[in-house]
Amino acid sequence: MSTTVESQQKRTTWSVDPAHSSVEFAVKHMMFTTVRGRFTRFQIDPQFDEVDPERSSVEVRIDAASIDTRNADRDAHLRSPDFLNAEQFPTITFKSRRVEKVEEGHYRIVGDLTIRDVTREVVLDAGFGGIAKGPWGNSVATFSAETRINRKDFGLVWNVALETGGWLVGDEVKIAVEVELVKQ
Secondary structure (H helix, E strand, O other): OHHHHHHHHHOOOEEEOHHHOEEEEEEEEOOOEEEEEEEOOEEEEEEOOOOOHHHOEEEEEEEHHHEEOOOHHHHHHHHOOOOOOOOOOOEEEEEEEEEEEEEOOEEEEEEEEEEOOEEEEEEEEEEEEEEEEOOOOOEEEEEEEEEEEEHHHHOOOOOOEOOOOOEOEEEEEEEEEEEEEEEO
16 A cells, blocks of 8 residues: 555656747758757657656657748758658657666666657657756756757658768757656
């Protein structure tokens, strides 16, 4: 009986504060310029265990059509079949398999990333910023996570060769996530 009570106490509900959370990416353009973008619509479902963070898990669903690089023509191309094919594959997902503690405040989140119906294991380097009392009296927890993927591993192979050598779009995509949770 006490185990059930302890488990229920650990399973406090946390929700994402979308105004203080983001899903962003960066990729090289023409081999030397970095283009940054973000997704404006996403849902993050955390199961945060503040007593034992390694028992935590997370599921993320991103609306592929919500891509925003501050350039309408580029965004339309990124939504097209050349890249995300957002009409046929409207959702990008990440589902954690496990959380591993590296050191205090630093974790590895191992999980499955799915883009265009291609699923690959990725490892996110995650930081736990801690828990503090927010200005409205709620407890707030902050996290950041980063990873790098090769876009070609997910079927994003479109590119153009440059006259001077190299390619228009880099293969490596840096992904950065910032999340603020509010205890319910």
